[in-house]
Amino acid sequence: MQEVFFYVFAALTLGFGFLVVANPFSRDPVTRAMCLVLTILSLAGLFVLLEAYFLAAVQVLVSAGAVMVLFLFVIMLLDVGAEQRRRAGRAMTVMAVASVLALGGVFARALAGTRLPAVSAGGAGMAGDVEAMGEMLLTRYLVPLEATGLVLLVAMVGVVLLGRKDLK
Amino acid sequence: MTAGLEHYLGVSALLFGLGLVGVLLRGNLILMYLSLELMLNAASLALVAFDRFNGTRNGQILVFFIITVAAAEVAVGLALLVALYRKRQTAQVEDLTGMKL
CATH class of the missing domain: 1.20.120.1200 (NADH-ubiquinone/plastoquinone oxidoreductase chain 6, subunit NuoJ)
Structure with a gap:
């Protein structure tokens, strides 16, 4: 299933x-x-x-x-x-596909050369998931959590500033 | 046969590649931004998959922070786009050559 x-x-x-x-x-x-x-x-x-x-x-x-x-x-x-049909040049297309293929090669090599872990014991269920996440966020990851709040505040102020009409 | 870690990583890699193609081939800044979101979500999927198969929750916390910061990043990026559009009336990368030598 x-x-x-x-x-x-x-x-x-x-x-x-x-x-x-x-x-x-x-x-x-x-x-x-x-x-x-x-x-x-x-x-x-x-x-x-x-x-x-x-x-x-x-x-x-x-x-x-x-x-x-x-x-x-x-x-x-x-x-x-x-979207205006301004076609990407042939050289650009070839380079884009080549770079994606190169990246795919890196991924494939990394996957082939690694022994991946099999599935481990199941999680704590639906209620336990939120509980465990919340506990980790408020203990071990408290500083990053507060820093993220600061990031959101700075982003909000920045967006308000950028959205002004008389932007210098 | 149940879906293993390599299946999830394969989906993640394919999605990341799709996003990369979009960023490289689209000429419109908003469409490039949409493809960028695709790449970000592919990375989150890889993190959650690794996390599940290692039996920890640290990766999920990291993805939680990724989603939060991505929301802030999208807000700032779109505000920049709107400001740019007001000044230059364009969202095409070909028209933005102010820093070209």
């Missing part, structure tokens, strides 16, 4: 990811953004299979919800419209 779900979610993730990068049906940026939402939702499904229930919920709420709303808002605000 689990592996069926894995293959379903993996196929959905990769399929929608492909539609984000190269959509043969539509050139509308809004469609691409919606495909990215679906990719992120399928990834949340994979997170559930990996027993990361809390992260799956956060992924849906923050990445698929808040962040993508921001993306769609800016796309519509700027009125990007259908």
Whole structure:
């Protein structure tokens, strides 16, 4: 059962990811953004299979919800419209594919040369997951948590400053 | 046969490659940014998978921080894009040649 779900979610993730990068049906940026939402939702499904229930919920709420709303808002605000067909040059395409293949080679080599751990004992279940994450966040990872809060505050101030009309 | 760590890492690598192709081949800054998000999520998937198969939770904490910082980064990046669009009326990389020698 689990592996069926894995293959379903993996196929959905990769399929929608492909539609984000190269959509043969539509050139509308809004469609691409919606495909990215679906990719992120399928990834949340994979997170559930990996027993990361809390992260799956956060992924849906923050990445698929808040962040993508921001993306769609800016796309519509700027009125990007259908992407002008300024084709990437042949040399550029060849170099892009070559670099991706090189990166894939590095990944494949690293995977082939490593002994991967088999699956370990299961997690603590759905309720225990959130409990354990919260306890770790507020004890061992308290300083990073506070630092992240500071990062969010600085980002908010920066965005307000950048959004001013009379930006120097 | 159940899905092992290498399956998840394979999905993650493919997704990362897709995002990289998007960043390299798209000319529109917003579409490049969307592909960048794809790469970020691929990295998160690899981290969660490693975490699960090693039986710890440190990777999940790291992904939690990644998601938080990514949200801040998207807000700042999109604000920069809007400011740029106001000044130059364009979101195409080919038009942004101010730093070219």
